[in-house]
Amino acid sequence: MLSVLIETLNDEEGLARTLASLVGGAVEGVVREVIVCDTGSTDQTHRVAEHAGCQYVTGGTASGIGQAKGDWLLLLEPGARLVEGWTDEVVAHTARQTMAARFSPARGSRTPFLSRVFSGNRALAEGMLINRRQASALSKNADSGEAIARGLATRKLDAEIWVAPPRPRKSP
Template identity: 35%
Template sequence: MLSVIIRTHNGENVLLDVLRPLVAAAAEGVVRDVVFLDIGSNDGTPQIADAAGATFLLAKNTSNQTTEALKAAHRGQWMMLLDQTTVLSPGWLDETLSFVERQERVKTARGRLSAVYRPEHEPEAGSADVRRRMVILAANRLMSLAKLSQGIVMRRADFTGARPPIIDWTAPDPSVRLPNLLRLRSRTHLAQPMEPLEKAEAAEHEQGALSRAAL
Protein backbone atom coordinates (compact mmCIF):
# COMPACT_ATOMS: atom_id res chain seq x y z
CA MET A 1 0.00 0.00 0.00
CA LEU A 2 2.62 2.57 1.08
CA SER A 3 5.94 3.46 -0.47
CA VAL A 4 8.03 5.59 1.87
CA ILE A 5 10.55 8.22 0.77
CA ILE A 6 12.80 9.63 3.48
CA ARG A 7 14.92 12.68 2.77
CA THR A 8 18.37 12.09 4.25
CA HIS A 9 21.56 14.06 4.77
CA ASN A 10 24.08 12.85 7.34
CA GLY A 11 21.28 11.35 9.41
CA GLU A 12 22.96 8.35 11.00
CA ASN A 13 22.27 9.71 14.50
CA VAL A 14 18.51 9.99 13.98
CA LEU A 15 17.42 7.53 11.29
CA LEU A 16 16.98 4.52 13.55
CA ASP A 17 14.48 6.52 15.60
CA VAL A 18 12.66 7.45 12.38
CA LEU A 19 12.60 3.90 11.02
CA ARG A 20 11.37 2.29 14.23
CA PRO A 21 7.63 3.12 13.76
CA LEU A 22 7.76 1.68 10.23
CA VAL A 23 8.82 -1.81 11.34
CA ALA A 24 5.39 -3.05 12.42
CA ALA A 25 3.80 -1.58 9.28
CA ALA A 26 6.36 -3.36 7.12
CA ALA A 27 5.74 -6.65 8.93
CA GLU A 28 2.01 -6.29 8.18
CA GLY A 29 2.68 -5.58 4.51
CA VAL A 30 1.46 -1.98 4.69
CA VAL A 31 4.87 -0.43 4.05
CA ARG A 32 6.00 -2.04 0.80
CA ASP A 33 9.33 -0.29 0.23
CA VAL A 34 11.50 2.46 1.65
CA VAL A 35 13.84 4.81 -0.20
CA PHE A 36 16.42 7.12 1.32
CA LEU A 37 16.57 10.10 -1.06
CA ASP A 38 19.97 11.39 -0.04
CA ILE A 39 21.32 14.84 -0.81
CA GLY A 40 24.97 14.19 -0.11
CA SER A 41 25.67 12.25 3.09
CA ASN A 42 29.24 11.47 4.09
CA ASP A 43 28.44 9.49 7.22
CA GLY A 44 26.93 6.04 7.85
CA THR A 45 23.55 6.76 6.25
CA PRO A 46 24.14 4.33 3.31
CA GLN A 47 25.00 1.55 5.77
CA ILE A 48 21.79 2.15 7.72
CA ALA A 49 19.81 1.93 4.47
CA ASP A 50 21.50 -1.36 3.60
CA ALA A 51 20.90 -2.85 7.05
CA ALA A 52 17.24 -1.80 6.94
CA GLY A 53 16.64 -3.22 3.48
CA ALA A 54 15.94 0.27 2.14
CA THR A 55 17.11 1.69 -1.18
CA PHE A 56 19.77 4.38 -0.95
CA LEU A 57 19.34 6.87 -3.79
CA LEU A 58 21.79 9.71 -4.24
CA ALA A 59 19.94 12.63 -5.79
CA LYS A 60 22.33 13.81 -8.49
CA ASN A 61 19.95 15.73 -10.74
CA THR A 62 18.12 18.46 -8.83
CA SER A 63 15.35 18.81 -11.42
CA ASN A 64 14.50 15.09 -11.37
CA GLN A 65 14.86 14.22 -7.69
CA THR A 66 11.18 13.38 -7.18
CA THR A 67 10.98 11.38 -10.43
CA GLU A 68 14.03 9.33 -9.45
CA ALA A 69 12.62 8.65 -5.99
CA LEU A 70 9.24 7.56 -7.38
CA LYS A 71 10.93 5.09 -9.71
CA ALA A 72 12.88 3.61 -6.82
CA ALA A 73 9.87 3.53 -4.45
CA HIS A 74 7.56 1.78 -6.90
CA ARG A 75 5.54 -0.78 -4.95
CA GLY A 76 2.89 1.35 -3.27
CA GLN A 77 0.01 3.29 -4.81
CA TRP A 78 0.19 5.67 -1.86
CA MET A 79 3.29 7.63 -0.92
CA MET A 80 4.54 8.65 2.49
CA LEU A 81 7.11 11.45 2.49
CA LEU A 82 9.25 11.99 5.57
CA ASP A 83 12.23 14.02 6.64
CA GLN A 84 15.08 12.21 8.36
CA THR A 85 14.01 13.78 11.67
CA THR A 86 10.30 12.84 11.42
CA VAL A 87 9.17 10.29 14.02
CA LEU A 88 5.62 8.99 13.68
CA SER A 89 3.63 8.77 16.90
CA PRO A 90 1.84 5.64 18.17
CA GLY A 91 -1.51 5.31 16.42
CA TRP A 92 -0.28 6.63 13.08
CA LEU A 93 -0.78 3.30 11.33
CA ASP A 94 -4.47 2.80 12.16
CA GLU A 95 -5.35 6.37 11.28
CA THR A 96 -3.37 6.30 8.04
CA LEU A 97 -5.03 3.05 6.98
CA SER A 98 -8.43 4.55 7.75
CA PHE A 99 -7.62 7.65 5.72
CA VAL A 100 -6.39 5.64 2.72
CA GLU A 101 -9.39 3.30 2.80
CA ARG A 102 -11.80 6.25 2.86
CA GLN A 103 -10.01 7.87 -0.04
CA GLU A 104 -10.03 4.68 -2.08
CA ARG A 105 -13.82 4.76 -1.89
CA VAL A 106 -14.03 8.39 -3.06
CA LYS A 107 -14.67 8.70 -6.79
CA THR A 108 -14.88 12.46 -7.31
CA ALA A 109 -11.83 14.62 -7.93
CA ARG A 110 -12.95 17.01 -5.19
CA GLY A 111 -12.70 14.24 -2.66
CA ARG A 112 -9.08 13.40 -3.46
CA LEU A 113 -7.19 14.46 -0.37
CA SER A 114 -3.60 14.46 0.78
CA ALA A 115 -2.86 14.32 4.49
CA VAL A 116 -0.31 15.53 6.99
CA TYR A 117 0.26 14.69 10.64
CA ARG A 118 0.09 17.33 13.33
CA PRO A 119 3.46 18.50 14.68
CA GLU A 120 3.96 17.55 18.30
CA HIS A 121 5.26 19.72 21.10
CA GLU A 122 5.65 19.02 24.78
CA PRO A 123 3.88 21.28 27.32
CA GLU A 124 7.25 22.37 28.67
CA ALA A 125 8.60 23.20 25.21
CA GLY A 126 10.15 26.61 24.71
CA SER A 127 8.29 29.44 23.05
CA ALA A 128 10.24 28.92 19.82
CA ASP A 129 8.98 25.33 19.58
CA VAL A 130 5.39 26.43 20.19
CA ARG A 131 5.68 29.20 17.58
CA ARG A 132 7.09 26.71 15.07
CA ARG A 133 4.14 24.38 15.59
CA MET A 134 1.59 27.19 15.27
CA VAL A 135 3.22 28.51 12.08
CA ILE A 136 3.11 25.02 10.52
CA LEU A 137 -0.57 24.52 11.40
CA ALA A 138 -1.46 27.99 10.07
CA ALA A 139 0.34 27.22 6.80
CA ASN A 140 -1.57 23.92 6.56
CA ARG A 141 -4.90 25.65 6.97
CA LEU A 142 -4.41 28.92 5.10
CA MET A 143 -2.10 27.93 2.23
CA SER A 144 -2.44 24.12 2.02
CA LEU A 145 1.30 24.05 2.60
CA ALA A 146 2.68 20.83 4.07
CA LYS A 147 6.09 20.48 5.69
CA LEU A 148 8.08 17.35 4.94
CA SER A 149 9.00 17.28 8.64
CA GLN A 150 5.31 16.73 9.48
CA GLY A 151 5.03 13.59 7.39
CA ILE A 152 2.88 13.61 4.23
CA VAL A 153 0.58 10.93 2.79
CA MET A 154 -0.63 11.27 -0.80
CA ARG A 155 -1.59 9.24 -3.85
CA ARG A 156 1.16 8.27 -6.24
CA ALA A 157 -1.15 9.33 -9.08
CA ASP A 158 -1.07 12.92 -7.80
CA PHE A 159 2.57 13.13 -8.84
CA THR A 160 1.66 12.37 -12.45
CA GLY A 161 -1.33 14.67 -12.84
CA ALA A 162 -1.58 17.88 -14.82
CA ARG A 163 -0.09 19.92 -11.97
CA PRO A 164 2.17 17.64 -9.94
CA PRO A 165 3.51 18.96 -6.62
CA ILE A 166 6.98 20.49 -6.64
CA ILE A 167 9.37 19.56 -3.82
CA ASP A 168 12.82 21.05 -3.29
CA TRP A 169 14.37 18.16 -1.39
CA THR A 170 17.59 20.13 -0.84
CA ALA A 171 15.86 22.99 0.98
CA PRO A 172 16.64 23.33 4.72
CA ASP A 173 13.00 22.63 5.64
CA PRO A 174 11.24 21.30 2.51
CA SER A 175 7.55 22.00 2.00
CA VAL A 176 5.00 21.28 -0.71
CA ARG A 177 1.67 22.86 -1.64
CA LEU A 178 -1.14 20.29 -1.67
CA PRO A 179 -4.73 21.42 -2.40
CA ASN A 180 -7.41 19.67 -0.31
CA LEU A 181 -4.98 19.06 2.53
CA LEU A 182 -6.28 17.14 5.54
CA ARG A 183 -4.62 17.24 8.97
CA LEU A 184 -4.72 13.88 10.71
CA ARG A 185 -5.07 13.55 14.48
CA SER A 186 -1.88 11.52 14.78
CA ARG A 187 1.24 13.52 15.44
CA THR A 188 4.92 13.51 14.63
CA HIS A 189 7.87 14.76 16.61
CA LEU A 190 11.48 15.42 15.75
CA ALA A 191 14.07 12.72 16.32
CA GLN A 192 16.69 13.42 18.94
CA PRO A 193 20.35 12.78 18.03
CA MET A 194 21.85 9.89 20.00
CA GLU A 195 25.15 9.66 21.80
CA PRO A 196 27.68 7.27 20.16
CA LEU A 197 27.23 4.45 22.70
CA GLU A 198 23.44 4.74 22.66
CA LYS A 199 23.50 4.84 18.86
CA ALA A 200 25.60 1.65 18.66
CA GLU A 201 23.30 -0.24 21.01
CA ALA A 202 20.18 0.95 19.17
CA ALA A 203 21.71 0.09 15.80
CA GLU A 204 22.41 -3.50 16.84
CA HIS A 205 18.82 -3.98 17.97
CA GLU A 206 16.91 -1.97 15.37
CA GLN A 207 18.84 -2.99 12.28
CA GLY A 208 18.18 -6.64 13.09
CA ALA A 209 14.47 -5.92 13.48
CA LEU A 210 14.31 -3.92 10.29
CA SER A 211 16.10 -6.62 8.31
CA ARG A 212 13.66 -9.24 9.56
CA ALA A 213 10.74 -7.01 8.53
CA ALA A 214 12.24 -6.84 5.00
CA LEU A 215 11.45 -3.20 4.30
Protein backbone atom coordinates (compact mmCIF):
# COMPACT_ATOMS: atom_id res chain seq x y z
CA MET A 1 0.00 0.00 0.00
CA LEU A 2 2.56 2.63 1.11
CA SER A 3 6.12 3.12 -0.09
CA VAL A 4 8.30 5.17 2.25
CA LEU A 5 11.11 7.20 0.65
CA ILE A 6 13.90 8.71 2.71
CA GLU A 7 16.47 10.89 0.96
CA THR A 8 19.88 10.65 2.63
CA LEU A 9 23.33 12.16 2.58
CA ASN A 10 25.58 10.85 5.38
CA ASP A 11 22.57 10.26 7.64
CA GLU A 12 23.20 6.85 9.19
CA GLU A 13 22.07 7.85 12.71
CA GLY A 14 19.01 9.79 11.59
CA LEU A 15 18.03 7.01 9.21
CA ALA A 16 18.10 4.44 12.02
CA ARG A 17 15.79 6.62 14.16
CA THR A 18 13.32 7.08 11.32
CA LEU A 19 13.28 3.39 10.42
CA ALA A 20 12.54 2.46 14.03
CA SER A 21 9.36 4.56 13.94
CA LEU A 22 8.17 2.70 10.83
CA VAL A 23 8.27 -0.80 12.33
CA GLY A 24 4.66 -0.67 13.56
CA GLY A 25 3.46 0.32 10.09
CA ALA A 26 5.35 -2.59 8.54
CA VAL A 27 3.91 -5.05 11.07
CA GLU A 28 0.38 -3.76 10.38
CA GLY A 29 0.90 -4.18 6.63
CA VAL A 30 0.60 -0.45 5.89
CA VAL A 31 4.25 -0.01 4.87
CA ARG A 32 4.90 -2.06 1.77
CA GLU A 33 8.53 -1.04 1.29
CA VAL A 34 11.11 1.48 2.42
CA ILE A 35 13.40 2.99 -0.19
CA VAL A 36 16.48 4.84 0.94
CA CYS A 37 17.30 7.37 -1.79
CA ASP A 38 20.94 8.25 -1.32
CA THR A 39 22.59 11.34 -2.78
CA GLY A 40 26.25 10.39 -2.26
CA SER A 41 26.81 9.26 1.33
CA THR A 42 30.32 8.38 2.44
CA ASP A 43 29.32 7.07 5.88
CA GLN A 44 27.54 3.79 6.72
CA THR A 45 24.08 4.87 5.52
CA HIS A 46 23.98 1.99 3.03
CA ARG A 47 24.71 -0.55 5.79
CA VAL A 48 21.89 0.79 7.98
CA ALA A 49 19.50 0.50 5.03
CA GLU A 50 20.76 -2.98 4.19
CA HIS A 51 20.46 -4.27 7.77
CA ALA A 52 16.92 -2.93 8.03
CA GLY A 53 15.87 -4.64 4.79
CA CYS A 54 15.37 -1.42 2.85
CA GLN A 55 15.81 -0.98 -0.85
CA TYR A 56 18.81 1.32 -1.48
CA VAL A 57 19.01 3.49 -4.58
CA THR A 58 21.37 6.25 -5.62
CA GLY A 59 20.30 9.37 -7.42
CA GLY A 60 17.89 10.85 -4.90
CA THR A 61 14.14 10.81 -4.48
CA ALA A 62 13.34 10.84 -8.21
CA SER A 63 15.10 7.47 -8.54
CA GLY A 64 13.15 6.12 -5.58
CA ILE A 65 9.83 7.25 -7.03
CA GLY A 66 10.62 5.31 -10.19
CA GLN A 67 11.24 2.16 -8.11
CA ALA A 68 8.28 2.53 -5.73
CA LYS A 69 5.50 -0.05 -5.88
CA GLY A 70 2.98 1.57 -3.54
CA ASP A 71 0.09 3.71 -4.78
CA TRP A 72 0.95 6.24 -2.07
CA LEU A 73 4.40 7.53 -1.11
CA LEU A 74 5.50 8.82 2.25
CA LEU A 75 8.51 11.14 1.94
CA LEU A 76 10.44 11.61 5.18
CA GLU A 77 13.63 13.32 6.27
CA PRO A 78 16.18 11.12 8.03
CA GLY A 79 15.81 11.67 11.77
CA ALA A 80 12.05 12.34 11.64
CA ARG A 81 9.99 9.97 13.80
CA LEU A 82 6.31 9.23 13.37
CA VAL A 83 4.27 9.13 16.58
CA GLU A 84 2.38 5.96 17.48
CA GLY A 85 -1.03 5.75 15.82
CA TRP A 86 0.06 7.35 12.55
CA THR A 87 -0.99 4.34 10.48
CA ASP A 88 -4.72 4.74 11.20
CA GLU A 89 -4.70 8.34 9.99
CA VAL A 90 -2.69 7.49 6.86
CA VAL A 91 -5.02 4.61 5.94
CA ALA A 92 -8.07 6.82 6.43
CA HIS A 93 -6.58 9.64 4.36
CA THR A 94 -5.53 7.44 1.45
CA ALA A 95 -8.97 5.81 1.33
CA ARG A 96 -10.85 9.10 0.97
CA GLN A 97 -8.46 11.68 -0.48
CA THR A 98 -6.26 12.23 -3.48
CA MET A 99 -4.66 15.39 -2.10
CA ALA A 100 -1.19 15.30 -0.58
CA ALA A 101 -0.92 15.61 3.20
CA ARG A 102 1.59 16.44 5.93
CA PHE A 103 1.83 15.36 9.56
CA SER A 104 1.34 17.72 12.49
CA PRO A 105 4.53 18.47 14.43
CA ALA A 106 4.59 16.81 17.85
CA ARG A 107 4.14 19.39 20.59
CA GLY A 108 7.72 19.08 21.83
CA SER A 109 9.25 19.37 18.37
CA ARG A 110 7.67 22.63 17.27
CA THR A 111 10.29 25.17 16.31
CA PRO A 112 9.96 28.58 17.95
CA PHE A 113 8.53 31.28 15.66
CA LEU A 114 11.71 33.35 15.25
CA SER A 115 13.77 30.25 14.52
CA ARG A 116 11.35 29.32 11.73
CA VAL A 117 11.50 32.84 10.29
CA PHE A 118 15.29 33.08 10.20
CA SER A 119 16.25 29.50 9.38
CA GLY A 120 13.84 28.97 6.51
CA ASN A 121 11.24 26.26 6.27
CA ARG A 122 12.10 22.76 5.18
CA ALA A 123 9.30 21.50 2.95
CA LEU A 124 9.73 17.91 4.17
CA ALA A 125 10.08 18.72 7.87
CA GLU A 126 6.55 17.43 8.51
CA GLY A 127 6.79 14.58 6.02
CA MET A 128 4.70 14.34 2.88
CA LEU A 129 2.08 11.77 1.96
CA ILE A 130 1.49 11.95 -1.80
CA ASN A 131 0.05 9.65 -4.43
CA ARG A 132 2.62 8.09 -6.74
CA ARG A 133 1.16 9.59 -9.93
CA GLN A 134 1.44 13.13 -8.60
CA ALA A 135 4.93 12.54 -7.17
CA SER A 136 6.10 11.06 -10.47
CA ALA A 137 4.85 14.08 -12.41
CA LEU A 138 6.47 16.52 -9.96
CA SER A 139 9.78 14.62 -9.91
CA LYS A 140 10.36 15.28 -13.61
CA ASN A 141 11.22 18.91 -12.78
CA ALA A 142 12.64 18.45 -9.27
CA ASP A 143 16.08 17.34 -8.19
CA SER A 144 15.18 16.34 -4.60
CA GLY A 145 12.36 15.35 -2.27
CA GLU A 146 12.53 18.85 -0.84
CA ALA A 147 11.92 20.34 -4.31
CA ILE A 148 8.96 18.00 -4.88
CA ALA A 149 7.34 19.06 -1.60
CA ARG A 150 8.03 22.80 -1.80
CA GLY A 151 4.93 24.88 -2.51
CA LEU A 152 2.59 21.90 -2.81
CA ALA A 153 -0.89 22.39 -1.35
CA THR A 154 -1.56 19.79 1.34
CA ARG A 155 -3.99 18.76 4.04
CA LYS A 156 -2.88 18.39 7.65
CA LEU A 157 -3.13 14.86 9.04
CA ASP A 158 -4.37 14.29 12.57
CA ALA A 159 -1.18 12.35 13.31
CA GLU A 160 2.08 13.67 14.70
CA ILE A 161 5.71 13.62 13.69
CA TRP A 162 8.83 14.44 15.67
CA VAL A 163 10.58 16.70 13.21
CA ALA A 164 14.18 15.87 12.36
CA PRO A 165 16.74 18.37 13.64
CA PRO A 166 18.11 20.66 10.93
CA ARG A 167 20.97 19.01 9.10
CA PRO A 168 24.33 20.73 8.98
CA ARG A 169 25.57 21.31 5.46
CA LYS A 170 27.64 18.30 4.41
CA SER A 171 29.72 17.75 1.37
CA PRO A 172 29.58 14.35 -0.33
